[in-house]
Amino acid sequence: MDEQYSEMGLDPGVEYLRDVAEGFAQLGRRVEDEGGHDPFQAITSVACERVQGAVGASITTLRYGEFLTVAATDERVRRADAIQFELGSGPCLDAIVTSTMYSPCDLRTDDRWPAYGRRVADELGLHSMLSYRMLLPSTGTVAGLNLYAEAQGAFTERDTMIGLLLATHGALVATAAFYDRHVQNLERALRSNRGIGTAMGVLMANHKVTEDQAFDLLRITSQNTNRKIVDLAHEVVQTGALDVTPHQRPLVAVSPPDSLTSRPLP
Template sequence: MSPSPLSDPSGLAALSDELGHLLRAEAASLGDVVDVAAKWVPGTAGASITSYRGAHFTTDAATDERVRRADALQYDLGSGPCVDAVLDDAIYHPDDLLTDGRWPEFGSRVAHEEGYRSLLSYRLHTGIDEVVSGLNLYADEPGAYDDTSVARGLLVATRAAAVIAGRKMSHLQKALESSRDIGAAVGVLMSAHKVTREQAFDLLSIASQRRNRRLRDVAAEVVESGWLQQRSEGAQA
């Protein structure tokens, strides 16, 4: 039973209940997370999750195309609350994008082109070194977000990070269970390179992509040879 509005005036306990239920679902997705954010953070017109991989920003989930366009504008400019929250490991909360002097070009364009005036951006702490992510909440009105909104958004950000980390670990676990060679190769790489299990799996995955070979075939080669070949035969430097 969810807490009543009188016993939970900030809505945090009820939001936590819904997020907890979401995380217990095997099919939980980042799309579900942004939908919950838009529902539970008052004033939110749209929400998204940004990832930063290999010096490139992408939107992994969004409530609608309008949000995706606003995210893309930040990526193109290389400036905005979303970009800076991810890079600076901070929370950014501009009350009015049209007048905030920190992101003048983005603020003016997103206000006039997409109609957004307020934004909440959070860095997501997933524990995955190679991928940095952020949660973005867009509002149509200036001053849309108060302290309660910021607290609710932070709770959503915390659970979003758990979903991302869980998906990563689930993918790793399924791969290890599907092939004894993959598990053995991960062990070889952990010992040889003094890396974690997740990092060793990433090394295998990168080699598989670069060489256009199945992961299990690359793993079998590592088990046999004791080392990991990154480049395909005949590749040019």
């Protein structure tokens, strides 16, 4: 790759940095396009596209002592992860547990994971891997990024470094996305609590009841009318009144059992 850049009159170092920058930008766009709902899936797809030789990528998490594949580019790599979970051995698991990067060039002959290497090579045709630990300190989760290749020794030193940078940057992007989602949930809860508090104030003023009694009015009405307290609170704030009319559920016609319809009339 560096020789190609030299023949083109380009500085390999500059092109390398440009590749990394483009990868970061692509990851940011992908996460934004998905609305931040699944940053892990965006990371796997971008990593697979940016690292030459990779035919698939996955992200595995360790939480409460259980490994789980939370994102994968295809079912083959998902199965490759599952074999590791089944055996309790593999580059992905070790990368997460020991916080070390692993880059086996020939899984079939690698004596660190003999059972896994033979199975993933024979059953899935995968012979090379890159596995990185992803630090997600604010989510309570430890994760690992895995890249799979069919060829032996498929990943160059350049590929390894690009994968490492994407794993590091991807962890930051994922953490930010999860933090934003948490903030949005808190904001929605705060707005709901404010609405309920305002509705309680209206009921206390209109009916001369205590704070606890005002909340009980909302709670009991919610149960009797099959409506959410938040919706009732919004209505009270808008109208000044609490509608206690039950919401009727649609009637469903029920046919009598055959034992009754077939019984002769007296």
